[in-house]
Amino acid sequence: MPGIPVIGRPIDPERMLETVDPALKKQMADVALNAARAKGATYTDVRIGRYLNQFVVTREDKVQNIVNTESYGMGIRVIANGGWGFAATDKLDNDGIAKAAELAVAIAKENSRLLTEPVRLAPQKGYGEVSWKAPIEKNAFEVPIKEKVDLLLGVNSAAMKGGANYITSLLFLVNEQKYFASTDGSYIDQDIHRIWPAFFITAIDASSGKFETRNSLSTPIGMGYEYLNARPQDKIQGITTLYKGRYDMLEDAKAAGVQVKEKITAKSIEPGKYDVVLDPSHLWLTIHESAGHPTELDRVLGYEANFAGTSFLTLDKWESKKFNYGNKLVNIVADKTQGGSLGAVGYDDEGVKCGQWDVVKEGILVNYQAIRDQAHILGLNASQGCCYADNWSSVQFQRMPNISLQPGKEKKSVDDLIKGVEKGIYIVGDGSFSIDQQRYNFQFGGQLFYEIKNGKIAGMLKDVAYQSNTQEFWNSCAGIADQSDYRLGGSFFDGKGQPAQSSAVSHGCATTRFTGVNVINTSRKIG
Amino acid sequence: MAILTKEEAKALMQKALSYSKADECEVNLTGTDSGNIRYARNSVSTSGRISQSSLVVSSAYGKKSGVATINEFDDASLEKVVRRSEELAQLAPENPEYVSILGPQTYADAINFIPATAAITPKLRADAVAQSLQITKENKAIGAGFWEDTNGFSAMMNSKGLFAYNASTNVNFSITVRTEDGKGSGWATRGYNDVNKMDTGKVTKISTDKAVKSATAKAIEPGKYTVILEPAAVAVLLERIFGGLDARQADEGRSFLSMPGGKTRLGEKLVDERVNIYSDPLNPDLPTNTWTGDGRPQEKISWIEKGVVKNLSYSRYWAEKKGVKAIPGPDSAIMQGGTKTLEELIAGTKKGILVTRLYYIRDVDPQSLLLTGLTRDGTFYIENGKILYPVKNFRFNESPVIMLNNLEEIGITERIVSEESNNNYLLPPLKVRDFTFTSLSDAV
Numbered sequence: 021m022p023g024i025p026v027i028g029r030p031i032d033p034e035r036m037l038e039t040v041d042p043a044l045k046k047q048m049a050d051v052a053l054n055a056a057r058a059k060g061a062t063y064t065d066v067r068i069g070r071y072l073n074q075f076v077v078t079r080e081d082k083v084q085n086i087v088n089t090e091s092y093g094m095g096i097r098v099i100a101n102g103g104w105g106f107a108a109t110d111k112l113d114n115d116g117i118a119k120a121a122e123l124a125v126a127i128a129k130e131n132s133r134l135l136t137e138p139v140r141l142a143p144q145k146g147y148g149e150v151s152w153k154a155p156i157e158k159n160a161f162e163v164p165i166k167e168k169v170d171l172l173l174g175v176n177s178a179a180m181k182g183g184a185n186y187i188t189s190l191l192f193l194v195n196e197q198k199y200f201a202s203t204d205g206s207y208i209d210q211d212i213h214r215i216w217p218a219f220f221i222t223a224i225d226a227s228s229g230k231f232e233t234r235n236s237l238s239t240p241i242g243m244g245y246e247y248l249n250a251r252p253q254d255k256i257q258g259i260t261t262l263y264k265g266r267y268d269m270l271e272d273a274k275a276a277g278v279q280v281k282e283k284i285t286a287k288s289i290e291p292g293k294y295d296v297v298l299d300p301s302h303l304w305l306t307i308h309e310s311a312g313h314p315t316e317l318d319r320v321l322g323y324e325a326n327f328a329g330t331s332f333l334t335l336d337k338w339e340s341k342k343f344n345y346g347n348k349l350v351n352i353v354a355d356k357t358q359g360g361s362l363g364a365v366g367y368d369d370e371g372v373k374c375g376q377w378d379v380v381k382e383g384i385l386v387n388y389q390a391i392r393d394q395a396h397i398l399g400l401n402a403s404q405g406c407c408y409a410d411n412w413s414s415v416q417f418q419r420m421p422n423i424s425l426q427p428g429k430e431k432k433s434v435d436d437l438i439k440g441v442e443k444g445i446y447i448v449g450d451g452s453f454s455i456d457q458q459r460y461n462f463q464f465g466g467q468l469f470y471e472i473k474n475g476k477i478a479g480m481l482k483d484v485a486y487q488s489n490t491q492e493f494w495n496s497c498a499g500i501a502d503q504s505d506y507r508l509g510g511s512f513f514d515g516k517g518q519p520a521q522s523s524a525v526s527h528g529c530a531t532t533r534f535t536g537v538n539v540i541n542t543s544r545k546i547g
Numbered sequence: 548m549a550i551l552t553k554e555e556a557k558a559l560m561q562k563a564l565s566y567s568k569a570d571e572c573e574v575n576l577t578g579t580d581s582g583n584i585r586y587a588r589n590s591v592s593t594s595g596r597i598s599q600s601s602l603v604v605s606s607a608y609g610k611k612s613g614v615a616t617i618n619e620f621d622d623a624s625l626e627k628v629v630r631r632s633e634e635l636a637q638l639a640p641e642n643p644e645y646v647s648i649l650g651p652q653t654y655a656d657a658i659n660f661i662p663a664t665a666a667i668t669p670k671l672r673a674d675a676v677a678q679s680l681q682i683t684k685e686n687k688a689i690g691a692g693f694w695e696d697t698n699g700f701s702a703m704m705n706s707k708g709l710f711a712y713n714a715s716t717n718v719n720f721s722i723t724v725r726t727e728d729g730k731g732s733g734w735a736t737r738g739y740n741d742v743n744k745m746d747t748g749k750v751t752k753i754s755t756d757k758a759v760k761s762a763t764a765k766a767i768e769p770g771k772y773t774v775i776l777e778p779a780a781v782a783v784l785l786e787r788i789f790g791g792l793d794a795r796q797a798d799e800g801r802s803f804l805s806m807p808g809g810k811t812r813l814g815e816k817l818v819d820e821r822v823n824i825y826s827d828p829l830n831p832d833l834p835t836n837t838w839t840g841d842g843r844p845q846e847k848i849s850w851i852e853k854g855v856v857k858n859l860s861y862s863r864y865w866a867e868k869k870g871v872k873a874i875p876g877p878d879s880a881i882m883q884g885g886t887k888t889l890e891e892l893i894a895g896t897k898k899g900i901l902v903t904r905l906y907y908i909r910d911v912d913p914q915s916l917l918l919t920g921l922t923r924d925g926t927f928y929i930e931n932g933k934i935l936y937p938v939k940n941f942r943f944n945e946s947p948v949i950m951l952n953n954l955e956e957i958g959i960t961e962r963i964v965s966e967e968s969n970n971n972y973l974l975p976p977l978k979v980r981d982f983t984f985t986s987l988s989d990a991v
Contacts, residue, residue, distance in 0.1 A: 084639050087614065091601070106595030110618050120598075129592055130669040134591035134676055169640065186799060224800040229807030231800060231914060244793065278644045323587040325691035326723040326734070327966070329906075329923075332989070392918050413597045454942070456921045461942055461988035463919050465911060485911060485919075487942065518585055518693040520969075540985060544915040546803060546948045547817065 026188065037269040038069060039197055040092075042209045046149070049201035051114050052096045055121035057203065061098035061128070063141065064121070065202035065370060068094050068112075069392060069412035074161060074193040078172040080186065086165060093157040093412040096121050100128035100459050102138025108413040142395035142403050144372055146205020152366025153211045155359065156244030160193045160215050163245050171248070175273040179221050182277020185231075189219035192240070194524070198369070206371040212495055214362055214524055215247050216240035216512055217269050223280040232283035232482070234276045235467055235516075237301050237449050238267045239509045240524060242362045256505070258434060259477050260448060263361065264507050278482075279468060285473070286480040291541045295444035295472070295498070296486060297437050297533045303425070304509025304527035305450040310490040311345075311352050312527065314459035315379050316516075321397065322419075328516045329457025332490070333385055335397075343385045346494030351426040352380035354389055356405055361422045361526035362510045369416040372405040379423065381495075391418045410521040417517055422510075424528035428500035437499050437533045444472035445484060445539065450509070452485060463487045465542070483543040493534060501530035549578040549598045550665075553712040556702035559602075559620060566629040567593040569606035569636060571648050572706045575840065576602050579699035580665075584672040587691035587785060589680055594672065606632040610645040613638070615868045646863040650707040657713045659834035661741040664688075664716035665698040671742075672696075675720070683724055686755045688847040692722035696742065703842060711838045717971070719964050722751050723924060724758040725991075731937075732991050733757025734904050734924035736761055736779060737884075738964040738971040740834060757903055757925035764937040764991070767928065769984040773899035773955065775892050775929070778963040778974045780905045780922075784947040785974065786965055787908075787916060788842045789824075789880040794859035794869070802854065803916040803948060818951035820854040821885075826877035832962055833973045835878040843875045850877070884960030884975035892958050892978050894932040899978070901927040901934060905943070908967055916946045921988055940991075941984035953980045 049066040071091040077084045093110035094117060105128025109120040172189045179187045194214040201207045217238050224231045237260075241247055247267055254266035260264040260275055261268075298306065314331040318324055337343035345352075356363055356374030367373055370392050383497050392403040407418035438446060449467025456462070469481040488496075510526035551559065560574050578600035585593050603616045606629070612637025617628040676984055683690035696718040704710045721736035736752040739745055776784075797804035797811040804812045827847040828835045837845050841863065849857045858874055866873030893901060903925030911917040922940045929935065958976035965972065 082643060084642070084644075086639060089616075103591060104593050105591060108595065108597045110599055123596055125804035127596065127669045130673045131591045131594055131676075134586065134673060134680065136588070136590035165638075186801065206627075220800045222799075226800065226809060227807060229800065229805060231805070233913070313707065321588065322689065322691060322725070323592055325587055325725060325732075326693055329990070330725075413599060415593050415595050417593065445952060450920065452909045452911045454907045454919045454921070456940065456942075456988040456990035457906055457923055460990050461921065461940075461986060463911075463942060463944075463986075483912075485944075489989070519581075519583055519695060538986070540944065542911045542917055542944065543915050544912065544946055546915050546946060546952075547806075547812065547816070 042199065045199040046201065046207050048094065048112060048117055049207065051117045052094065052121045053201060053203055055118040055123055056096065056098045059122050059125040061100045063099040063201065063203055065097050066094060067409065067412055068199040069371060070197040071411060072161070072195040076165065076168045076172060076191045077188065078169065078176060079188045080180065080199050081173065083169055086179050091411060094120065095409065095412045095415065096124045097415060098124045098128050099139055100125045101132035103132040103135045104139060105130050105131065106415040139393050140396050142392045142401060144204050144392060144403065148205065148206060149207045154213045154242060154364065156213045157246040158212065158244040160245040161195060171269065175219055175269050178270055179219065179273040179277035182274055183223055183281035184221040184277040185224045186222040187219055192216040200367065200369065202371050204371060208367045208371060210366055212365060213244055214240060214242050215244065215467045217267060219273055221276050221280050223284060225284050230284055232280055234280040234283065235449060236276065237263060237272055238269065240362060240512045241508060241510065242360050242364050242526065253292055255506040260468060261299060282480055283482050286482040287537060288543055289481050289484045289541050291539055293365065293536045294539045295441045295533060295535045296537045297441060297446045297472065297531060298445060299448040299531050300507040300509055300529045301449050302447045303529050303532055305453055306464055307423060307425055307527045307529060309453060309455045310459060310462055310493065311380065312420045314490065315388050316396050316418060316420060317390045318418040320388060324516065327518050331440060332458045332460050338385050338388065341384065344379050344383050344495060345385045345491060346383045347497055348382045349497045349500055350380055350383045350494050353424050353426060354379050354421045355424065356421040358422050358526070361508060362524035363422040363526055368405040368407045369409050370403065370407040372403045372407065374405040377404060389418060389421055394418065408523055410523060414521050417514065419523040420514060420525050424525045425532065427503045427506045427530040430502065432499060432501050434505060434531045436500055437501060437531055438472055438477065439475040441472045441475055441533065445481060446470040446472055446477060460489050462490065483541045484539060485542050486537045486539045488537055496534045496536055498535045499531060505530035549580045549600050549699055550698060551578060555714055556700065557710060558798060560702060560704040562622065563602065563604065563625045563629060564704060566626045567606065567706055569633050571607040573605045573648050574602060574704055574717055576702045576705040576717045577699065579697055581695065581697040582667060582672060583693065583695040584676055585693050586676055586680065589683055589690055591676060602628065604632040606636045607645065608636050610641045610643065611636050611639045612642065612645055618700055625957055626758045641687065644864045646867060648705045648707055649709050651709050652842055652844055654695060654711055654844050657715070657753045657834065658831065659740050659838045660714040661716045661978055664718055664742040665889055666738065669698045672810045675747045679722060679747040682748055682751040682755060688724045688726055688755050688758055690722055690724050690751065694720045699976045709842050709844060711839065715836065716740055716817045718745055719969065720745055720747055720750060721964065721966065722754045724751065724971055726758050726762050730991060731758045731762030733761060736964045738962065761925045761937040764939045766987055769941055769986050771981040771983055773896065773978065773980045774977060774982040775896065775899055775901045775978050776817065777889065777903050777976050778961055779966065780902045781974045781977050782963050782965040782972050783905050783908045783967045784918065784950065785882065786968055786970065787918060788947050789877060792860045792876060793918065795863045795865040804915065813859050814870050815856055817851065817855050817856050818854045818948060820952040821954060821957060822851055822854050822951050823883040824851040824880055825849045826880050828878065830881060830973065831862060833881060833971060839875045843873060845875060845878060848874060849878065879970060880970055881973040882960065882975060885957035887956060887958050888930065889958055892956055892976060893934065896932060896978065899929045900938065901929055911944060916948050917944060918946065919944045940988040942986045942988060943983060944985045945983045950979050950982065
């Protein structure tokens with residue numbers, strides 16, 4: 021099971037349904053705006069954040085942990101003497117707020133001697149007092165703990181009946197109550213909900229000491245508890261059942277228990293070149309790493325050089341208007357408004373109304389992801405609304421919007437894609453992932469691997485990982501299923517920045533085929 | 548109130564415990580003041596200061612427990628948070644793995660708090676960055692770096708009379724330097740408890756030198772090579788072993804430390820007999836806290852001795868079930884070094900690759916602890932004891948366990964920061980044969 025970071029402090033369940041009156045938040049924000057202005061700030065924004073998480077974690081027949089956390093405080097960002105300063109505090113009386121605002125200005129002034137040029141902010145009109153709420157059907161925090169525990173213990177039991185030796189299952193709920201105010205005249209109140217049901221299964225062959233794992237095929241998603249109410253139309257039947265928009269955790273666990281056993285005796289892959297047919301439950305992560313990150317403008321410009329890295333998609337490639345990121349089938353769109361996505365908000369964390377734009381059009385790089393102090397570099401007179409901070413205590417910076425591969429325009433099913441493959445692998449679910457600091461060379465694993473022989477699924481494989489180069493890979497795209505197969509995948513934990521911050525982001529796509537991809541065998545022996 | 552003294556923390560926690568009506572009650576109190584400054588393109592970008600504190604109260608009735616937290620510390624708030632944790636405990640399902648809280652323990656006095664680090668000002672941070680930028684600019688190179696200092700305390704107390712307090716400080720600094728044409732990139736990092744040991748100019752010089760020397764790298768075929776891994780590259784591989792020492796995972800058969808038939812590698816030879824790995828909270832070069840969050844003392848523990856797995860870590864529940872001492876996992880780790888410098892390791896190498904840094908490390912197979920990732924910021928070809936030229940970066944697929952079986956030589960241990968986890972370690976450079984590079988990367 022991957023580490024589940026518990027951010028914030030635990031509280032009792034009833035407090036999860038409370039909200040802070042926007043009038044009180046406006047009052048607090050004005051204290052900060054006025055204090056910073058009085059000390060010489062030429063721009064100030066304030067984020068008052070109440071970040072609520074709930075974790076329900078079980079293993080086999082036991083409840084391991086039920087934790088409710090709350091993180092509440094204020095982050096103040098200023099420009100003074102042309103440079104940025106930031107201070108954050110959880111002491112939210114007038115004195116605590118004013119002191120933090122003054123400290124932010126003092127830091128900006130101290131650092132201004134290290135600037136090569138002053139910050140240039142794209143103009144942004146104030147929206148006055150506005151609000152935005154995620155359009156959820158059922159607030160997951162309102163669902164009784166007992167119902168959640170019963171679901172997870174049922175999932176565990178189903179997986180173990182199927183053949184699993186161990187299972188950890190969890191529900192991870194998020195509610196971000198964010199208030200933004202700035203000297204531009206915006207006071208924006210937003211309510212964002214996310215949910216991630218997941219399980220992690222292990223099966224062991226005691227005599228050989230071999231073990232295999234199978235993770236759930238769910239995705240973190242920007243929805244309420246309705247995500248766990250899958251209807252027949254939300255299921256895609258195939259060699260394994262896949263889920264579109266809603267998720268049947270119990271059904272997936274039953275299948276996983278059987279599949280994890282099957283993996284132990286599955287055929288180990290013969291390394292070589294294969295066509296790969298990638299399900300959206302897998303491909304979202306390849307899109308994230310090879311399309312999402314290299315089009316972040318801060319990486320392109322060098323602001324992430326010391327940690328996450330830079331990007332091979334340099335400005336000259338964009339300026340040329342003819343850089344073949346992929347072939348003509350490849351259309352990639354950035355979108356901060358897509359319904360049900362993790363990145364959907366009304367306004368970003370510097371008060372910019374969110375939208376949608378093309379990043380790669382018919383294979384050509386046409387745009388990046390930018391925020392207010394970068395927009396002028398692209399000749400834009402407005403930000404693209406990509407600013408985000410993971411907490412009130414973190415400074416906001418450029419983060420990835422939802423970045424999605426558009427489905428094929430012609431009617432095409434998954435079977436149609438598989439039919440055309442002579443020697444290939446059908447990959448379902450995300451696994452191991454790694455990519456270099458300029459986003460050229462990557463390697464991905466998965467959860468389920470099926471051999472494709474002469475247009476047909478021939479059985480399960482194991483020990484599979486593929487390696488490629490981003491531009492070669494997207495130019496080897498040989499077919500994308502149509503809109504009816506389009507689904508979202510995503511992560512709660514996209515890491516970037518120093519100090520490191522996590523961001524939640526979705527990536528949509530339909531099943532896609534790539535030709536001639538290098539596949540390695542990952543099996544090794546120790547001792 | 549971010550930082551409290553031992554006496555102030557004790558008084559506050561005693562007050563909180565005085566409100567408890569549960570069978571057992573335990574409180575953990577923490578506070579941190581942290582500051583950072585970040586720069587890129589030879590110019591400061593973002594920086595800030597964050598102040599936070601919190602009190603966590605755990606109450607238990609039998610095997611039912613509840614947790615609640617607050618960051619207000621007046622009497623009414625303290626009583627409220629204790630009541631709330633008691634209400635949650637009464638609502639919670641019974642946890643069969645709940646273990647009763649510990650009684651009073653004896654802890655060594657920690658040595659990881661340095662007043663000078665706690666007194667860092669915005670001016671000191673800006674001066675440290677100015678010193679670094681002077682070097683990058685003089686060399687017509689482009690610097691991107693990050694400085695982060697923390698001053699914090701943690702304390703705990705419970706209804707069985709346990710009390711613990713620890714103050715600590717740390718400062719980490721790292722810098723990537725790139726040549727103006729983007730063809731060369733170098734990197735270096737250091738971390739200390741004492742800010743007076745941090746020399747941003749010296750670290751920047753190392754990084755700049757790597758950048759200049761790594762420009763215009765040649766491509767050589769991937770394959771199995773003898774490598775010299777600098778301590779920062781060793782850190783990101785070995786910390787997967789340090790973090791995988793859990794006895795329960797091994798006993799359950801789902802760890803690289805598991806063996807067929809339900810056995811584990813505890814007491815078995817795992818790696819080369821020259822490998823000795825231990826943790827020691829009182830090591831003067833890498834001091835850490837002397838107790839864990841559940842009140843167990845952190846002591847000097849040998850994890851791998853002469854290549855044999857000497858100890859595994861246990862949760863209190865698993866130790867009780869197995870009837871063994873509940874040794875907590877290490878806060879950090881130390882690998883015993885040899886006597887050779889990095890330069891001497893290079894001088895003794897007929898053919899090999901020098902690796903400055905490994906990046907984007909991910910588990911590929913938990914059974915063999917196979918990891919993948921890439922070289923970055925200074926990869927060089929060595930022949931007949933000399934660095935001949937820079938080479939293009941590689942992707943590797945290798946297990947640190949296999950790597951420690953293919954050990955050729957161990958260099959002198961130094962303190963280093965893992966860029967994957969931000970943890971500090973004391974580790975040597977290692978010379979290893981048959982390290983597996985599986986493909987080339989165009990990344991600089």
